[in-house]
Amino acid sequence: MMPIDRRTALAARFREVNGDHPMTPADDTYVSGQFTVLEELCATRGQDPDEVRGQMLVGLLPLPGYLRSDGAEMVPVDLFALTDRAGGVERLHGWFTAHWEDAAEGEAEWAAYLSGRYVCLVSVTPTTIRRKDHLVAAIDAALRAPSPHSTEWLRQLHGLVDELHVLEPAFTAYDRLRFGGPTSRDRCITAVRERYPRRRVAA
16 A cells, blocks of 8 residues: 555645635635745745645644645745744744643643644734733623723723734635634624724714
């Protein structure tokens, strides 16, 4: 039996994590604008893309964020930024998890990072991951005790939403399939702005 090549193995692993959902032309356009092809990114650094695929398969680097309909492995343009900051791919795990005081929480975030499903952030770093979690929790807390007639409550709510808006991309229809419903942007940004619009200040 011939061994499965790494590209095929990586595609199988990606579908194991995300499910086997179709990518539409609109999805492809979105992804091509937000992400880059793994092979093209590796070429800019003189790295072997097959070696990088192997690192993804053994849990040293995150899986691709998307598989485009033509099979291209789409990754963030700053995929290797954290590796560089950590001092090498072998040190990335320890550097990453050290950003959480709770070791179990750090390991859980590392597992989420490796899944490649952190497409909910424009730039994926421990700092942005933690900030997003804080903002979502704060928005949820505000929505559990709504006070839409309060100017201060609205101001604070929209301040949180605006900051999350900067951290998160637009998402695409494919994301709603693999995540099984609305994205965090749908729930914490779009829906909040529609339900609690900013109060106009009289001139």
